[in-house]
Amino acid sequence: MLNERPLYVALGDSLTVGVGSTLFQPNFxxxxxxxxxxxxQTPIERRVFAKNGATTAAILQSLSRPEVxxxxxxxxxxxxxxxxxxxxxxxxxxxKTGDFSVVLQATQQSLSHFDQMINQIITIHSNRPIPLMIRVLNLYNPLFYIPETNRWLENYNQRLLSLERYPAVQVADIxxxxxxxxxxLLSFDHIHPNPIGYRVMAQATAALGFELTPFQTSTTFN
Structure with a gap:
């Protein structure tokens, strides 16, 4: 069942902001x-909490803001x-340095932050246990021309699927x-999607369906 006033909340970084799209073209x-x-077949309110350049640590921190x-x-x-x-x-x-440990550290920290984000979202939502749908978007590779980076992201995205152990969570394969x-699909900066890229992101996310998961406060989320 939908909330009486259904609400869509978009959390994230520049991809949620829509950097790379144009003034008259819709973003993701x-x-x-x-x-x-x-x-x-009903109006749904939309609220966006996102910042260009935000890391997973910053997005996690934003979940402590009262309005979020x-x-x-x-x-x-x-x-x-x-x-x-x-x-x-x-x-x-x-x-610059050839130091691969920084990539391993980024992988571990990002995955940990996502896990904490989902835990925090579920904890916050448990105060009003209405049906819920959470979609996490995995990462495309703007540095695709560097072969090593494809291996990193394939590994990262595979591990990100562990978030699907949480009820209501599915990971979209961007x-x-x-x-x-x-x-x-990339804009002039070769980092962010262009309008066509954002449409592909929305299509990949929509392909998971729109069904809500009944929220049960007695569920163990770990």
Whole structure:
């Protein structure tokens, strides 16, 4: 059952902000929001809490803000993007120094932060246990021309699937949706998606379906 006033909350980084799209073209959040409204045939409120350049640590920290907690508590639908900035920072260090340990550290920290995010979202939402759907988007590779980076992200994205052990959580496979088509889907900065790329992201996320999971406060989330 939908909330009386259904709410979609989008959390994340520049991909949730929509950096790389154009003024008159919808970004991922607007496209996915439209898909939700078409599926449920009802108006759905949208709230966005995202910042360009945000790391997974920053997104996790944002969940402690009162306005974010209030939105998460009342949401039926949540999408979550993150991790790209963690890897871009680590990748720059690796390219300069050859030190692979920074990439391993970024992987571990990002996965840990995502796990904490989901735990925190579920804890906050338990104060108002309405049906819930959480979609986490995995990472495409803007550095696809560097072979090593594909191996890193394939490993990372595979491990990110462990989040699906939580009720209501599914991971959208953006990596394979972009793989081999990066030149057509990335914007002029070669990092963020262009409008077509954002549409591909929304399609890959929508492909998981829109069904809500009944929320049970007695469920053990670990």
């Amino acid at each position: 959040v607007k496209l996915f929001h439209h898909d939700l409204e078409v599926y449920y 907690m209030e939105a998460v508590q009342n949401a039926n639908f949540i999408t979550l993007t993150g991790g790209g900035n963690d890897f871009l920072k680590a990748g720059k260090v690796w390219l 990596y394979h949706a972009f793989s081999g088509h990066e030149s057509q």
